[in-house]
Amino acid sequence: xxxxxxxxxxxxxxxxxxxxxxxxxxxxxxxxxxxxxxxxxxxxxxxxxxxxxxxxxxxxxxxxxxxxxxxxxxxxxxxxxxxxxxxxxxxxxxxxxxxxxxxxxxxxxxxxxxxxxxxxxxxxxxxxxxxxxxxxxxxxxxxxxxxxxxxxxxxxxxxxxxxxxxxxxxxxxxxxxxxxxxxxxxxxxxxxxxxxxxxxxxxxxxxxxxxxxxxxxxxxxxxxxxxxxxxxxxxxxxxxxxxxxxxxxxxxxxxxxxxxxxxxxxxxxxxxxxxxxxxxxxxxxxxxxxxxxxxxxxxxxxxxxxxxxxxxxxxxxxxxxxxxxxxxxxxxxxxxxxxxxxxxxxxxxxxxxxxxxxxxxxxxxxxxxxxxxxxxxxxxxxxxxxxxxxxxxxxxxxxxxxxxxxxxxxxxxxxxxxxxxxxxxxxxxxxxxxxxxxxxxxxxxxxxxxxxxxxxxxxxxxxxxxxxxxxxxxxxxxxxxx
Numbered sequence: 001x002x003x004x005x006x007x008x009x010x011x012x013x014x015x016x017x018x019x020x021x022x023x024x025x026x027x028x029x030x031x032x033x034x035x036x037x038x039x040x041x042x043x044x045x046x047x048x049x050x051x052x053x054x055x056x057x058x059x060x061x062x063x064x065x066x067x068x069x070x071x072x073x074x075x076x077x078x079x080x081x082x083x084x085x086x087x088x089x090x091x092x093x094x095x096x097x098x099x100x101x102x103x104x105x106x107x108x109x110x111x112x113x114x115x116x117x118x119x120x121x122x123x124x125x126x127x128x129x130x131x132x133x134x135x136x137x138x139x140x141x142x143x144x145x146x147x148x149x150x151x152x153x154x155x156x157x158x159x160x161x162x163x164x165x166x167x168x169x170x171x172x173x174x175x176x177x178x179x180x181x182x183x184x185x186x187x188x189x190x191x192x193x194x195x196x197x198x199x200x201x202x203x204x205x206x207x208x209x210x211x212x213x214x215x216x217x218x219x220x221x222x223x224x225x226x227x228x229x230x231x232x233x234x235x236x237x238x239x240x241x242x243x244x245x246x247x248x249x250x251x252x253x254x255x256x257x258x259x260x261x262x263x264x265x266x267x268x269x270x271x272x273x274x275x276x277x278x279x280x281x282x283x284x285x286x287x288x289x290x291x292x293x294x295x296x297x298x299x300x301x302x303x304x305x306x307x308x309x310x311x312x313x314x315x316x317x318x319x320x321x322x323x324x325x326x327x328x329x330x331x332x333x334x335x336x337x338x339x340x341x342x343x344x345x346x347x348x349x350x351x352x353x354x355x356x357x358x359x360x361x362x363x364x365x366x367x368x369x370x371x372x373x374x375x376x377x378x379x380x381x382x383x384x385x386x387x388x389x390x391x392x393x394x395x396x397x398x399x400x401x402x403x404x405x406x407x408x409x410x411x412x413x414x415x416x417x418x419x420x421x422x423x424x425x426x427x428x429x430x431x432x433x434x435x436x437x438x439x440x441x442x443x444x445x446x447x448x449x450x451x452x453x454x455x456x457x458x459x460x461x462x463x464x465x466x467x468x469x470x471x472x473x474x475x476x477x478x479x480x481x482x
Contacts (some may be wrong), residue, residue: 010302021407048341118158141202146420148178160174166431178438188345246412260408267425279453305432306428318331334434337435365475397460455479
């Protein structure tokens, strides 16, 4: 179990908390920069790349009589829009220090950019930016961990290539991790754990996903023993069907889902217009190729999945994407996206030695298991565990960053935990910003810490997400105040 960590400043006044519920901070381990880190390490710097966003397409399941294994056809690869986003953010955890987030424009829509930009290029952009932000020599890194879902081998080969593209020497080791939608947050936890156990003083946690260039179909070669184990079979249920299961089982209406999706778009549009994402985004230049094969260079500076003109009436006209008569649509689901994020973590003493400002503390981290067929309920069970570990309650938290895989599951979690709606995803979520699987966990931490910094007062924030095959993850962060 990780210990408390501290988070560096972000720009936002946060509500004061009662001292009786505040956990005591472990000595000598503050976080230096806004980024995502597990307890016991501090983020030095963090960046994310803007995402290529695409509307959801349905996947169909066909069960084989011979093997009783479900095989899935490849998802329709046509997309109306693609968004490439690059972001920078920083957060710090106990024992690790980080620097202030670098300034930069938010991500922008990039046409067909996603298909023309490889994941190693996306990852290299944020790796480079996060080191430049704090003027840290790459040779000082003790380890790198990259979260990825769709690349072969969790993207280990691709990630090592990105490391060298970023001029990080071969003497710095690297690993890749895949915990589905929480892979980015798991990378943070892995690096923080290494710092806490004394393996190194500074590490980098990353998340990356190119959903444009990866096969999202479920594997077909699975054991015939699936017929014997219902839970094993349920791991192959399409994610959209798990959303339908949550909606049906817990009475989450289409109207509730569309209303939540509309709010996500509106909050994200408002945040973007106010420049709230600028501190966490680093521009990315990519080559765009049109249908005629003509190429041109484009610099992406804004998240383009945001649709300010979204209306409830428009959402209501969309057809169910996964099930006839269902309620899950392209409009109330997360956008298929490409993106990357990087977070620098350091031991508190090392951060202080290097003169890095402390951005925050990671107070706790938890992962729990839930039924695979309703995997979206994961945050409702992970958040209470993380809060209990941190010695906090829902009332002590200012912001809940819950990944919007589907509106159905977030609505359920908000109602189950009785969370104040105004505290949930105040800058919008994956419905508007996109959900590049391996990147999302890191992106959420970056967004949370930057928002807490803008608020300016001591406050707590929670990052959480559901996880395919039936899990939920959550982490509690503390912003110490300006």
